[in-house]
Amino acid sequence: MTDILETIKGRLAGKIKEANFEGANIVLYTQNETFFIEGEGKIKEIVNDIKKRIELRADSKILSSKEITEKKIREIVPSEAEITEILFDPQRSIVVIEAKKPGMVIGKQGSILNEIRKATLWTPQVQRSPAIKSKITESIRSVLYANNNYRRKFLDSVGKKIYQEWTSEKMEGWVRLTFLGGARQVGRSSMLLQTPNSKILIDCGVDVASSGADKFPVFNIPEFNLDQIDAVIISHAHLDHVGLLPYLFKMGYKGPVYMTAPTRDIASLLSLDFIGVAYKQAERPVFSSANVTEMVKHSICLNYNEVTDIAHDVRLTFYNSGHVLGGALVHLNIGNGFHNLLYTGDYKYSKTRLLDPAVTIFPRVESVITESTYGAKTDILPPRKETEEQFIALIKETLDKGGKVLLPELGLGHAQETLLRMEESMRLGEISKVPIYIDGMVWDINAIHTAYPDFLSSKARTQIFQDKNPFTSDIFSRVGSPQERKQVIEGDSCIVIATSGMLVGGASVEYFREFAINPNNTMILSCYQGPGSLGRQLQEGAKKVIIEEEGMKKEIEVKMKVVLFNGMSPHAGRNEIINFFNNMRPKPRRIIVNHGEVSKSLDLASALYKLNRVETNVPRGLETLRLK
Numbered sequence: 035m036t037d038i039l040e041t042i043k044g045r046l047a048g049k050i051k052e053a054n055f056e057g058a059n060i061v062l063y064t065q066n067e068t069f070f071i072e073g074e075g076k077i078k079e080i081v082n083d084i085k086k087r088i089e090l091r092a093d094s095k096i097l098s099s100k101e102i103t104e105k106k107i108r109e110i111v112p113s114e115a116e117i118t119e120i121l122f123d124p125q126r127s128i129v130v131i132e133a134k135k136p137g138m139v140i141g142k143q144g145s146i147l148n149e150i151r152k153a154t155l156w157t158p159q160v161q162r163s164p165a166i167k168s169k170i171t172e173s174i175r176s177v178l179y180a181n182n183n184y185r186r187k188f189l190d191s192v193g194k195k196i197y198q199e200w201t202s203e204k205m206e207g208w209v210r211l212t213f214l215g216g217a218r219q220v221g222r223s224s225m226l227l228q229t230p231n232s233k234i235l236i237d238c239g240v241d242v243a244s245s246g247a248d249k250f251p252v253f254n255i256p257e258f259n260l261d262q263i264d265a266v267i268i269s270h271a272h273l274d275h276v277g278l279l280p281y282l283f284k285m286g287y288k289g290p291v292y293m294t295a296p297t298r299d300i301a302s303l304l305s306l307d308f309i310g311v312a313y314k315q316a317e318r319p320v321f322s323s324a325n326v327t328e329m330v331k332h333s334i335c336l337n338y339n340e341v342t343d344i345a346h347d348v349r350l351t352f353y354n355s356g357h358v359l360g361g362a363l364v365h366l367n368i369g370n371g372f373h374n375l376l377y378t379g380d381y382k383y384s385k386t387r388l389l390d391p392a393v394t395i396f397p398r399v400e401s402v403i404t405e406s407t408y409g410a411k412t413d414i415l416p417p418r419k420e421t422e423e424q425f426i427a428l429i430k431e432t433l434d435k436g437g438k439v440l441l442p443e444l445g446l447g448h449a450q451e452t453l454l455r456m457e458e459s460m461r462l463g464e465i466s467k468v469p470i471y472i473d474g475m476v477w478d479i480n481a482i483h484t485a486y487p488d489f490l491s492s493k494a495r496t497q498i499f500q501d502k503n504p505f506t507s508d509i510f511s512r513v514g515s516p517q518e519r520k521q522v523i524e525g526d527s528c529i530v531i532a533t534s535g536m537l538v539g540g541a542s543v544e545y546f547r548e549f550a551i552n553p554n555n556t557m558i559l560s561c562y563q564g565p566g567s568l569g570r571q572l573q574e575g576a577k578k579v580i581i582e583e584e585g586m587k588k589e590i591e592v593k594m595k596v597v598l599f600n601g602m603s604p605h606a607g608r609n610e611i612i613n614f615f616n617n618m619r620p621k622p623r624r625i626i627v628n629h630g631e632v633s634k635s636l637d638l639a640s641a642l643y644k645l646n647r648v649e650t651n652v653p654r655g656l657e658t659l660r661l662k
């Protein structure tokens with residue numbers, strides 16, 4: 035294979051000063067102003083031939099100065115767009131325009147952006163200013179800007195590796211998949227995909243409810259060698275899928291991590307929180323905030339439906355999974371159509387307040403790995419409307435008695451659905467107007483939702499676009515300090531939403547400790563409760579539980595009402611999983627079941643076998659399957 039960059043430069047005879055990679059994309063820099071403005075047709079011809087994305091940018095030599103560029107941008111963009119910030123990335127000749135109404139910066143068919151490009155020779159990009167300020171999104175952006183130089187080199191090296199032995203021919207050989215965690219269990223999801231040429235790690239989670247070595251995927255096996263990993267793919271930001279990712283950087287990983295932008299932001303936030311929780315439990319955290327920064331520096335963010343080469347024989351596409359903001363079904367085209375694998379991660383196959391159901395139509399699919407959290411015969415989730423009504427009735431009953439409601443949540447997904455449901459009920463007068471306290475991280479995750487409306491359902495997006503953003507309602511109050519928490523605990527009737535969802539560390543345990551004694555209070559558990567967790571004990575009806583604080587064990591008597599609510603789960607219930615496969619096109623030849631307690635996974639596999647007449651597998655931990 036000849037050098038792809040030299041081939042392109044050759045075809046554009048003398049007009050290209052420099053060519054390099056940004057991941058799988060090719061970027062050309064020119065010092066020829068006319069070619070920069072008029073060369074698009076020529077570039078399109080080459081794109082059609084080589085079927086790779088190519089972007090033409092101006093070399094730094096011919097760019098307008100930052101001052102002039104900023105002035106021109108403010109002249110060209112209508113003031114109604116409300117520009118909040120203009121940021122320069124001179125390493126890549128990019129100017130980022132952050133505005134409240136990004137559509138007005140883009141203009142009809144990109145007309146305004148084009149005008150900026152011609153007037154300044156910078157390549158403009160547009161970002162929406164989040165409706166709620168998010169510290170994490172800001173600090174991630176500043177990490178990326180501060181490391182512009184490193185990023186440029188890193189992205190170039192990723193591209194070089196992808197194209198090194200690049201070929202458009204169909205590969206022959208084999209594909210193997212090893213389950214490092216998350217097989218016959220919920221938690222520590224991680225898989226190693228191997229071909230004769232590539233090794234790819236898919237997800238890198240922790241089992242929050244476990245302790246010791248069982249908390250993490252098993253990496254100490256001969257075929258796992260961090261130096262040989264070509265890429266890491268993360269399906270979504272829940273800790274059981276991403277919680278150990280920063281640790282890979284601590285161990286020296288320097289390769290790319292592919293995920294969506296909201297997943298990157300939320301995963302960073304949850305990882306930093308995970309460090310804090312470990313300290314509070316007097317454990318030594320397995321990674322540091324510096325490792326989280328490395329993770330951000332090595333992230334490559336993709337949108338849904340964007341096809342990208344991640345190794346010279348593996349092409350990745352993310353599709354909406356309907357599970358949480360930025361959550362993705364992971365589709366891998368291996369060896370130019372040799373084998374097509376779909377990994378569902380976690381998914382939901384019905385509409386929710388914020389998200390559309392998971393996608394079921396793919397170009398090709400031969401093997402599918404599906405989650406089975408609610409895969410058992412008995413896991414039929416009740417109709418959403420009915421569940422929501424019961425949920426609201428329960429809150430009403432508690433508030434009418436003057437009690438407090440505690441909602442332990444994962445932070446991402448269900449928490450936002452619940453908040454929006456309660457906001458609506460208060461607005462409609464179905465329940466009395468009391469403060470809804472959001473403790474810590476859930477607030478930041480709400481902010482991230484408002485920064486990425488493109489990842490939400492069209493209905494939720496429209497609300498945000500029309501300035502009817504439910505997340506900014508004044509019934510929500512943030513609890514940001516121990517003093518504020520104390521006021522909430524001692525104060526009047528209210529609703530509190532706090533992490534963690536299984537009551538393993540986090541603020542939810544502190545509220546539980548104080549609320550438990552009062553029979554007028556109610557706690558509603560809605561997420562999956564891992565075996566051994568405090569949440570699981572309470573779900574099973576424990577009336578006395580032991581909690582540990584600062585190394586001391588304390589017995590808590592539980593008089594408050596504890597109710598389990600699965601109906602609004604962000605996971606697919608049994609029927610949804612079955613419908614997902616009924617509607618999947620094309621039909622897969624093999625279904626592999628993971629991410630479920632063993633009996634549920636086995637039960638689901640046998641049902642899917644009977645209905646679809648395809649091979650089904652329920653691999654054990656460390657088992658390797660040959661996919662082809």
Ligand SMILES: [Zn+2]
Binds near residue numbers: 270272357
């Ligand atoms: Zn999840």
